[in-house]
Amino acid sequence: MSESILDMEDGLRHSYQRKMESLRIFAESSFVTWVIVLGLSTFWHQCIETVVPRPYLDEFFHIQQAELYLQGRFSEWHPKITTPPGLYLVSLLYLGFLSLVGILHQVTVADLRRTNAWAAALFPFICRSVLRGVAIDYDGIQLLDRTLPWPWSLAEINHAVLNICLFPPLFFFFGLYYTDVWSAFSVLITIRLHQKMATKYLVLAGIVSLFFRQTNIMWVAVYLGALEVARRLRRGRPGLEYVPSATWSAVVLGSWQNLCIYDPLVAQASFEDYVKTTMSIVTASVGAFKILLPYLKPYIILLGAFGYFVLWNGGVVLGDKQNHVPSLHLAQMLYIWPYIMFFSFPLLYPYFLNAVISQEYIPSPFRLGSTKHQIPRLIVAIPIIAIMLAVVHLNTIVHPFTLADNRHYTFYVFRILLRHPANKYLAVPIYFYSAWAAITAFGGLPNVQTPSKKLPGDLDAPKPGFPGRVSTRPRLPSAPKFSAHDRGHHVSTTLAWLLASSLSLVTAPLVEPRYFIVPWLVWRLHVASPWPTGAEAYKKRKKKIRTFKAWYKAVLYAQHDHRLWLETVWFLAVNWGVCYVFLNWGFEWPQEKGKVQRFMW
Numbered sequence: 001m002s003e004s005i006l007d008m009e010d011g012l013r014h015s016y017q018r019k020m021e022s023l024r025i026f027a028e029s030s031f032v033t034w035v036i037v038l039g040l041s042t043f044w045h046q047c048i049e050t051v052v053p054r055p056y057l058d059e060f061f062h063i064q065q066a067e068l069y070l071q072g073r074f075s076e077w078h079p080k081i082t083t084p085p086g087l088y089l090v091s092l093l094y095l096g097f098l099s100l101v102g103i104l105h106q107v108t109v110a111d112l113r114r115t116n117a118w119a120a121a122l123f124p125f126i127c128r129s130v131l132r133g134v135a136i137d138y139d140g141i142q143l144l145d146r147t148l149p150w151p152w153s154l155a156e157i158n159h160a161v162l163n164i165c166l167f168p169p170l171f172f173f174f175g176l177y178y179t180d181v182w183s184a185f186s187v188l189i190t191i192r193l194h195q196k197m198a199t200k201y202l203v204l205a206g207i208v209s210l211f212f213r214q215t216n217i218m219w220v221a222v223y224l225g226a227l228e229v230a231r232r233l234r235r236g237r238p239g240l241e242y243v244p245s246a247t248w249s250a251v252v253l254g255s256w257q258n259l260c261i262y263d264p265l266v267a268q269a270s271f272e273d274y275v276k277t278t279m280s281i282v283t284a285s286v287g288a289f290k291i292l293l294p295y296l297k298p299y300i301i302l303l304g305a306f307g308y309f310v311l312w313n314g315g316v317v318l319g320d321k322q323n324h325v326p327s328l329h330l331a332q333m334l335y336i337w338p339y340i341m342f343f344s345f346p347l348l349y350p351y352f353l354n355a356v357i358s359q360e361y362i363p364s365p366f367r368l369g370s371t372k373h374q375i376p377r378l379i380v381a382i383p384i385i386a387i388m389l390a391v392v393h394l395n396t397i398v399h400p401f402t403l404a405d406n407r408h409y410t411f412y413v414f415r416i417l418l419r420h421p422a423n424k425y426l427a428v429p430i431y432f433y434s435a436w437a438a439i440t441a442f443g444g445l446p447n448v449q450t451p452s453k454k455l456p457g458d459l460d461a462p463k464p465g466f467p468g469r470v471s472t473r474p475r476l477p478s479a480p481k482f483s484a485h486d487r488g489h490h491v492s493t494t495l496a497w498l499l500a501s502s503l504s505l506v507t508a509p510l511v512e513p514r515y516f517i518v519p520w521l522v523w524r525l526h527v528a529s530p531w532p533t534g535a536e537a538y539k540k541r542k543k544k545i546r547t548f549k550a551w552y553k554a555v556l557y558a559q560h561d562h563r564l565w566l567e568t569v570w571f572l573a574v575n576w577g578v579c580y581v582f583l584n585w586g587f588e589w590p591q592e593k594g595k596v597q598r599f600m601w
Contacts, residue, residue, distance in 0.1 A: 033162045033165075040171075045174065048113070052598070057600070061078050063109060065077070066088045066112055066177070069089070070096075086183070086186070086211030086213075087177075095112075095115075115182075116173060116176065116182070119174070119181045120171075123181075123185060126188045127164045127165065127188065130188050130195070130525050131525055155560060159568070163571060164524055164525070167343065167521070169514060182212050184521055186211075186212050187521075188521065190205040193205050194227065202224075210306060215504040216518070217302065218501075220299075220302055222499060223499070225296055225300075226499055229285055230261060230281065230493070232288075232291070233288060234260070234263060251280050255281075261280040261284050261492065263277055263490045264277070265491070266488050266490065267444060277491040281492065316507075326507040326509075327397065327507065328506060329505075331397065332506050332515075333506060334391060335431075338427075338431065341430075341437065343571075346569075347441065348437040352437065375436065376436060381432070388428045388431055396424060398418070407598060408601065442489045442497075493526065497522060497523060586598050
């Protein structure tokens with residue numbers, strides 16, 4: 001008896017030591033990530049201050065308005081500013097505190113720009129926190145759980161956070177006085193509070209987020225509200241799911257009778273499953289309206305507050321209303337796909353590689369399960385491409401500002417698209433396959449090295465009256481087996497992201513890379529899945545690396561997702577190019593002699 005007690009104490013001691021070691025490594029790698037982000041953003045800020053000390057472009061309006069707030073003139077508003085005063089209030093608190101303690105005596109452009117530099121220092125923490133919540137939803141386990149064959153590597157987590165903070169359109173505005181950085185930060189704060197189910201604080205954070213950008217309502221209310229509906233309906237009947245071949249009538253009937261949604265994993269879903277899931281959510285939500293209402297109160301409050309603001313303001317934008325008239329611009333939801341593909345092709349290339357090349361021709365470190373089964377069938381692809389062509393033909397809106405301002409990169413993109421009438425139609429296949437890769441990425445990366453094992457809590461017994469057998473891990477007959485257990489996000493998560501992205505973009509007539517920052521951030525945090533290298537690689541992690549060659553292989557790809565290194569190199573290259581051009585490739589307009597113009601996002 002005493003020996004068993006000693007063995008138990010020994011096991012607990014070793015378990016505690018392993019956990020403390022994991023936390024130590026996590027803390028050290030987190031600190032390194034923070035230092036890199038802070039160092040690079042500070043360097044970028046200093047470069048701008050040296051070369052561009054005066055306000056540039058929209059900074060003129062924002063800095064003038066911030067100065068009015070610092071003077072206490074809150075009733076005055078610059079007519080060219082369209083967004084709420086959240087950025088100026090942050091500057092007021094930050095600079096007001098510095099003045100109060102005697103550190104700051106006169107506010108300069110650099111001081112105001114430093115408001116976003118402070119946001120850069122906070123970004124790694126909120127990204128890591130949101131990623132933790134996403135990972136728990138993704139795997140159904142704690143992030144640092146070491147019991148699974150392929151856990152999330154601590155180094156991979158912090159590497160992903162670093163890359164997210166280096167995202168070029170976001171990183172660029174760490175150094176300028178624009179609203180986008182704090183706007184994105186406020187959305188991520190609200191998402192994290194939703195993950196922690198902190199309802200009271202969520203409402204407050206959501207309202208604060210609306211003080212930075214009006215379209216944030218689509219993320220703090222619509223997106224999170226949709227996730228809450230899916231979460232509550234799914235939890236209302238734990239374990240109840242449909243077979244993949246459930247008929248349309250079975251989906252509607254089962255959703256109505258059982259208040260349980262048809263919500264397969266993205267990795268195992270066909271196009272029809274997205275339609276079925278939408279029908280299921282709508283049907284079950286109607287049936288469970290009274291049950292859902294208490295859980296949806298925070299999001300209804302936010303929608304009500306936003307509606308009151310629109311009525312009080314007489315529109316969505318605050319100033320320059322004649323140039324920012326809301327209009328239906330469906331083509332925005334075509335542009336988002338090449339945007340994601342351009343910045344994230346290091347993450348998405350495996351889907352194309354493993355779909356078009358036979359497995360035996362792919363080097364073993366980069367070999368995945370085939371993704372051919374995930375390519376849309378012709379019967380699905382043809383109607384979608386037809387709809388895209390119709391949108392391009394009927395709803396391509398070119399705002400006057402787009403072709404009148406050659407300082408933005410979108411000017412050159414649209415010049416290419418409009419150079420020949422056929423160009424905009426030839427871009428449709430790019431939209432289509434970029435969309436396929438981006439949406440498929442929600443399902444994670446497949447792996448066929450080891451059959452999936454059954455997890456505790458899987459149910460096989462059907463509920464009386466339920467249409468179809470019960471399976472908590474539904475599979476498509478043509479799909480391969482997946483690693484460890486069926487991983488990835490559910491279709492409802494993808495639909496919520498699509499809904500919020502659409503509503504936040506399609507009302508904007510102007511196309512700007514800044515508008516896609518929040519959709520990309522939410523997408524990237526949900527596709528930050530590790531490379532599924534298999535149980536052998538996991539076992540190797542526990543062994544000490546004795547040679548430089550072994551260490552080199554482990555760091556680059558054997559024990560680390562190599563896509564993260566590709567993403568880092570790509571982001572650094574893009575940032576270097578864009579920042580260098582901004583600082584060094586100034587030019588003049590004939591109508592504004594002596595005034596330097598600069599290229600930017």
